[in-house]
Amino acid sequence: MKKGICSISITCILLFSFFISASDLWAKAPEAIRVGVSVSASGKFSTEVGPFQRLFQAWVDEVNRRGGIYLKEYDRKLPLKLIIYDDRSDAATARRYYERLVTVDGVHLLFGPYSSPLTFAASAASEQHQVPFIAICANSPKVYDRGFKWIVCVIDAASRYTYRYWEMVKAEGKARSVGFVVEDTLHPVGVYKGSRTLAEQAGLKVLAGDILPPDTSDFTPVILKLKKLKPEIVYVSSNIPFAVAFMKQARELNLSPKEFHCIHHSGVFRQPLGDAADYVVGQSYWEPGMQYSDPDRFLSILGEANIDLDDYPWSPAYMMAFEIAEAALNQAGTLEPTALMKTLKNLRITTLGGLVWFAENGVGTINTYPSQIQKGKYQIIWPPEVATAEHLYPTPAWDER
Amino acid sequence: MDLATFTQLLLSGLLLGGIYAMVAVGLALCFGVLGLLNLAHGAFLVLAGFVFQAVQGFWPAGTLVSFIMVPLFFAGLGWLAFRCFLQSSLRRSPQDFLVPALLITLGLAFILEEGTLTLWDRSMAGIVSQFDTIRWGHIYLPGNRLVVLILMLTISIGLQIWLTRTDSGRRLRALSQEPTGATLVGISLTRETGIAFAMATALAAMAGLFYVTLFTVSPHLGLPLTLKALFIVVISGSGSLTRPLAGGLALGTLETMLAAPFGAHWANFISICLLLVFLCWRPQGLFISKREAGIG
């Protein structure tokens, strides 16, 4: 019992000193622009953004090598200072660390964590303490329906995630029916709901819409169903592991539609599928060959961070967030939050992925381009002004390859 | 539902059951027989998947060799982990050892998870299937899954024979049934448990080799896979090494057959429910009679 009281008081003292030591960072004159972010270096999202700490660091280093960002108010270039935490892919932890970034570390600008649930929780801190917040990979409308004034998001809403693909299908006028296979997690379901409407608007008949648990390891029931209904496009709205497992079984059970569309077909996708990945259409934020903004700079930052574009196909979205942050700081010329946020909301610049501006609720305009795997390479196939190759349609059957 | 669809679903369910059994069999040896709760099981499985992918990258022709070498390497790794972390904490009564084992193996799982992520600096591993599909009319038998099932049958029977017919297997069973008596007649608790742990790790590695060809593995997948394996071990009942196969086949068939009429979500729900009800009805496990449980 005595030991217990002793240990409790020691813990309390530890906690106490912890806050005091942490809080003296606060309220210094800005010697640097402090930007804060939490990255999921562990937990389930480490699969998707595990090493992105290096991406942020590489960007900050690159900017600081050029002396930093020029701010008119101080009439000099200020370097960037990056403060980064690991949220363990957990919303409560993300919420706590963003609160820490704002109240303890006193950051001037926040980048969002990965995924909508984490962004939903984290953005409450920026809204409460009025710090500009640039969300990146978080496109659930729920995040932006709350009337928050301190958040903008680089990418467009989930429901429009593949609208360019449906535009292409409509313009080509070859396909007439589609069957959806959906992984039951937030983002794929959001994409599916929007795509279903868009597909109907494009004049396609929706023959199936199966929502399956994320850990499905046998797709026989749904594949047999699709073989019976024979949709011309099989549209797999899912994350990569689910898509790989589905495609493997589609080949094994000889499901041969005229086109496979897997919204996420990059990363490790080609490796386990081999030549079965050929002809699959998916979505890309950016592929080499697109000429908006400054692709060389992006590739050199990626190289410095030692991140492979194919493994982490959402890294261009992060680069766009960096470009937006730089432009906003430059144009605002100050670190005063209200002015910075106002500039951010009225921003209109061409980034790596095209023109970006923000709607009233903060949602951005960056969207993905349909891309097809052709002989192991990703080729953008629509719209014609950015396309790097022709769309190959229909996909040959498995035994004719 | 016509006959072809029914047969296809049944076969797919059985093949899926083979995969479940494969994931579980190492844990059945460790936890089911010895009562050593190994939460790092899935982490070893994932690491083996990454190792296999790396070997494939360097030496594409060495598939067969790595199928033997990788599990052997992991047996060594498992033995090392046992010597370093578990041996000194080993107790005769599994009840006393349960909590330390839980803490230690969970810690080990975290270290392995971060180790995999750091060593490879990649989020996922997956490789191309090795075997072709066998087609028979409208029925398709995926080669990879078929190999897993056949291999599981062999391994289960082999392990069961080892456990019941050989000296070293008998020593293990003696330890699991009457640890004090077994140590009194000169069986070394640490040595036998170490061997079993190494074997279990090798089995986990072998499961990893197949898992990475069938699906993809990522470092954070370790704990969920361990739980799935634990679930299968417990519903099938402990003490034997053929039961995980039976339990896995039951779960796989239920899930696949129910998914056609009810949809995958409710199929998972119903099969977990059914197995839980079974469990309450027969707490000793699905495939053990009350008499047997009384002895074991």
Add this chain to the structure above:
Amino acid sequence: MFYLSVRHPKLKQPALLLIALSGLILFLLLAPSLWGGYARILLFTILLYVTMAVSYDVVGGMLGYLYLGHGLFFGLGAYITALALKNGQTLPLALLLGAFLVLPVAAFLSLPLFRLQGAVFALATLGLLLLGGQLASNLPDLTGGAAGLSLPPNTNPMLTYSLALLLALATVLMHWLLCSSSLGLQLSSINENEDMAESVGINCAKVKRLALIISAVPAAMAGGLHAREISFVIPAEAFGLENSLAPLLMCLLFKPGTTWGPLLGALVLSTAQEFIWTTVPSFRLSLYGILLIFIGMQRARRSYHWALGTKH
């Protein structure tokens, strides 16, 4: 003997204890305004962990079951509270509703669950946790499915914080009283020898059912507070394994079956985790893993000594 001396601590100076306790409460209430939002959220998290660990101890420590279903009640509480809040209820009322609705669930589940023992019990409770998650994603009309339920932003964070403080204090107090009550003694006698307990006239089934209910209610309220603070409930997080595993680790860290054991476990483990994750630049997970291994090895040594000294 050892147990009894812990169960009935003699309060030599009740006045001093009372002063210390009110000082602690005052400190905890003032901390957010002294150190700002981060302190509030960190303390809020720790208070929830204390609630979860201490309430877990009723089944996992006093009754001695390896119990993995605590997260089920946390998740149920989170969903019920979120639904009540969505329908315009106030927070205290929504929390009470969560606690109230969890009661029959716990009572019903105890019927089949306590027929099981050991690892089978552990896995059955784990299965229930998985079922909870499945159910939440299978009923999209009620729970929003995988997309989850979202609430309007938390406008009164101090209320949430004070309620968490109140809940943690109430749970600790309840546990402390339970330890010295006859129900607590019945629980520990079942833990030591169930057949013997039954033979001296203890209605084991009823006592165990009560224990599960007592343990479930604070967990449900903790879940509700979590839902209010984060304003977002999705199946993967509400019914996540972490919610069962964390209280288990915290309870088992020191001496399960006592009030200070899980309390201290929650304080130490959550502080250690926060400390590692905010100050160590890399290999945080491994460091945490090494910490767990170290604790496990220590425990094995200690339980060995206990076994030598006091067993049977």
